[in-house]
Amino acid sequence: MNMKALTLPASIMDTISRLTMRFNIFANVKWGRLSVISVPTLWLAVFFFIPFVVVFKISLAESAIAIPPYSSLFEWDAEEAFLAIKVSLANYVYLFEDTLYIEAYWSSIKIAAVSTFITLIVAFPIAYLIARSDPQKRTLLLALVVLPFWTSFLLRVYAWIGFLKKNGVINDVLMGLGIIDQPITMIQTDFAVYIGIVYTYLPFMILPLYTALEKMDITLLEAAEDLGAKPYQSFFLVTLPLAVPGIIAGCLLVFIPAVGEFVIPALLGASDTLMIGRVLWDEFFLNRDWPMASAVATVMLIILVLPIMLITNRTETKEGAK
Amino acid sequence: MKRRSVFLNTSSLIGFLFLYLPMISLVIFSFNESKLVTVWGGWSLKWYVALFENEQIMQAAWLSLKIAFITSTLAVVLGTMAGYVLSRMGRFRGKMILSGWIAAPLVMPEVITGLSLLLLFVAMESMIGWPAGRGMGTIIIAHTTFCLAYVAVIVQSRLAMLDETLEEAAMDLGAKPSSLFFLVTLPLISPAIISGWLLSFTLSLDDLVIASFVSGPGNSTLPMVIFSKVRMGVTPEINALATLMIAVVTVGVIAAMYQMRRQSKLSAQFK
Structure with a gap:
C-alpha cells in the first residue's frame, strides 16, 4: 500500500517530468526562429506561389459572361449530391492551333534573344573598363551606370519616342547635317523595340559582368602575354571564360523579363510587332478573356522556367563539386 | 595595349552616350516654350506650371507616393527577415524553396505577376470576402x-560580406537572439536596409504593368496616367515630370557617392 502510494506520485512525477521535457523540446524549437522563418515564407507562398496555381486553374476554365468572367471548375449538384469537375483544355488547343500565339511566342523569344546579345556586346567593354579603372574613377563610373536604373523606366522609354520619331532629335540632326533628306522611319518598328530593350536593360548586364571581371586576376593576362598570346587570344582564352558566370547572370536578367516585356513594344513597337506580353495584355484588357490570358501566361512560364532550372542545376552541381 | 585602351574608351563612351543622350534631350525639351516638342521656341518654365496645375497627374502622383511609402516600409520588414533567415539561420526545411521564391520575382515578367495576383485576389474575394474590391490595398500587396525580393537580396549580400565574429562575440556575452539582432546585426546592415527601402520606393513608384492589373476603377497610379498620356504622343508636361525625377535621383546618387567616399577615407585612416 505504502509502496503503491509512493509509486503512484512517482509515476505522476515521472509523467509530468516527461511532459515538461516535452515542453522543453518545444522550447528548443524556438518560437522566435520559427516565426522569423515563417512570416516571409508564408507571405511569398500566398502572394507569389499560390497565384500561379490559380492561373493554372483558371486556364482550364472556360470564358463566360459573368463576374468574374470564367466558368467554375467545380460544380456541386445538390439534387444528385454529385461534384462535377469540368476541366477544359480548349484554351490550350486554341493556343496551339491559332498561329497568332505560336508566332507571338516565337517572335518574343527571338526579339529577347537578339537584344540580349546586343546588350552583352554593348555592356562588355563598359564593364571591362570599370573593372580596370582606379577605385575613385570606378565609383563614379558605377554611379553613372546605376543612375538611369533609379530613374523611371517608363519615362526613359518615353525619352526614346522623342528621339526616334519622324520629326524627332535623330532625324532632325541627320537632316540638319545633310546626311539624309527624308526622315527615316524609326519609331514603331522592331528596330525601336531592340533599342528600347537594350537601353533599359543595359545596367542589368553591366553589373554582373563587372562583378565577374573585377574578381579576375590581372596577372593571368600578363602570363598569357608572356607565353606569347596575342591580345585577341588572351581575350578569348582567358578573359571570356572567366567572365562566364557574369555573362550567364546578365543574360538571364535581361532575357527573361524581355520575353514578357509589355511597355517597350507598346510604346516603341509597330502595331504588328508581336510580343507575347502584349498579346496577354490585350487578351486580358481588351478581349476580357481571362482563361485564355491564363493559358498564355502558363505556357510562357513553362518556356521561361525550363532554361532557369537547367542553368541553376548546372551551377549547383558545379558548386557542389568544389 | 595602347590600341586596346583606345578601343575600350571609345566603345564605353558610345555606351554612356547611348545611356544619357535621350535623358539629356528629355530634360532640355522640358524647358521648351513651344508645344511642338522638337521645335525650339526658347526657354520657359510653363510646362512645370502646367504640370502642377494638372489635377489628374497630381492626384495620381499623391496616390503613387502613398503606395510607394507603405510598400517600401512593408517590403523592408519582410525582406530583411527573409534575407536574415537565408543567410544566418543555417539549414531548415524549405530553405531551397524560400530562396527560389526570393529569386523568381526578380526576373518574372510583370504581365505574369500582375495577372496571377489579380486572379488570386478575385478568387480570394469570392471565397473569403477579402480583399473586398481592388485599389490601393491590393496594389500595396502586389508591390x-x-x-x-529585392530587399532580401540586398540584405543577404550585405550579411554575406559582414564579419560574423561581432555577432558571435555578442552571443558569447549572453545576448538573446532578439537583442543580438536589434543591437548588433541591425545597425550593421542598416546601409543595406536604407538602400533596400529606397529601391523599393523607386520600383513601386515606377510600376505600370502590375498596378494596371490589380488596381480598381478610379485608382490610377502615376505610371498609369503617364502611360495613357504618352500613348497619345509626346506631352511636354511629362518631360517636366521626368526632369524633376531625374533631378531628385541625381542628387540622391551624388549624396550616396559622397557618403561612400567619406566612409572609405575614414576606414583608410584607421588602417
Missing part, C-alpha cells in the same frame, strides 16, 4: 511582394 510589396516583388520589392521584398
Whole structure:
C-alpha cells in the first residue's frame, strides 16, 4: 500500500517530468526562429506561389459572361449530391492551333534573344573598363551606370519616342547635317523595340559582368602575354571564360523579363510587332478573356522556367563539386 | 595595349552616350516654350506650371507616393527577415524553396505577376470576402511582394560580406537572439536596409504593368496616367515630370557617392 502510494506520485512525477521535457523540446524549437522563418515564407507562398496555381486553374476554365468572367471548375449538384469537375483544355488547343500565339511566342523569344546579345556586346567593354579603372574613377563610373536604373523606366522609354520619331532629335540632326533628306522611319518598328530593350536593360548586364571581371586576376593576362598570346587570344582564352558566370547572370536578367516585356513594344513597337506580353495584355484588357490570358501566361512560364532550372542545376552541381 | 585602351574608351563612351543622350534631350525639351516638342521656341518654365496645375497627374502622383511609402516600409520588414533567415539561420526545411521564391520575382515578367495576383485576389474575394474590391490595398500587396525580393537580396549580400565574429562575440556575452539582432546585426546592415527601402520606393513608384492589373476603377497610379498620356504622343508636361525625377535621383546618387567616399577615407585612416 505504502509502496503503491509512493509509486503512484512517482509515476505522476515521472509523467509530468516527461511532459515538461516535452515542453522543453518545444522550447528548443524556438518560437522566435520559427516565426522569423515563417512570416516571409508564408507571405511569398500566398502572394507569389499560390497565384500561379490559380492561373493554372483558371486556364482550364472556360470564358463566360459573368463576374468574374470564367466558368467554375467545380460544380456541386445538390439534387444528385454529385461534384462535377469540368476541366477544359480548349484554351490550350486554341493556343496551339491559332498561329497568332505560336508566332507571338516565337517572335518574343527571338526579339529577347537578339537584344540580349546586343546588350552583352554593348555592356562588355563598359564593364571591362570599370573593372580596370582606379577605385575613385570606378565609383563614379558605377554611379553613372546605376543612375538611369533609379530613374523611371517608363519615362526613359518615353525619352526614346522623342528621339526616334519622324520629326524627332535623330532625324532632325541627320537632316540638319545633310546626311539624309527624308526622315527615316524609326519609331514603331522592331528596330525601336531592340533599342528600347537594350537601353533599359543595359545596367542589368553591366553589373554582373563587372562583378565577374573585377574578381579576375590581372596577372593571368600578363602570363598569357608572356607565353606569347596575342591580345585577341588572351581575350578569348582567358578573359571570356572567366567572365562566364557574369555573362550567364546578365543574360538571364535581361532575357527573361524581355520575353514578357509589355511597355517597350507598346510604346516603341509597330502595331504588328508581336510580343507575347502584349498579346496577354490585350487578351486580358481588351478581349476580357481571362482563361485564355491564363493559358498564355502558363505556357510562357513553362518556356521561361525550363532554361532557369537547367542553368541553376548546372551551377549547383558545379558548386557542389568544389 | 595602347590600341586596346583606345578601343575600350571609345566603345564605353558610345555606351554612356547611348545611356544619357535621350535623358539629356528629355530634360532640355522640358524647358521648351513651344508645344511642338522638337521645335525650339526658347526657354520657359510653363510646362512645370502646367504640370502642377494638372489635377489628374497630381492626384495620381499623391496616390503613387502613398503606395510607394507603405510598400517600401512593408517590403523592408519582410525582406530583411527573409534575407536574415537565408543567410544566418543555417539549414531548415524549405530553405531551397524560400530562396527560389526570393529569386523568381526578380526576373518574372510583370504581365505574369500582375495577372496571377489579380486572379488570386478575385478568387480570394469570392471565397473569403477579402480583399473586398481592388485599389490601393491590393496594389500595396502586389508591390510589396516583388520589392521584398529585392530587399532580401540586398540584405543577404550585405550579411554575406559582414564579419560574423561581432555577432558571435555578442552571443558569447549572453545576448538573446532578439537583442543580438536589434543591437548588433541591425545597425550593421542598416546601409543595406536604407538602400533596400529606397529601391523599393523607386520600383513601386515606377510600376505600370502590375498596378494596371490589380488596381480598381478610379485608382490610377502615376505610371498609369503617364502611360495613357504618352500613348497619345509626346506631352511636354511629362518631360517636366521626368526632369524633376531625374533631378531628385541625381542628387540622391551624388549624396550616396559622397557618403561612400567619406566612409572609405575614414576606414583608410584607421588602417
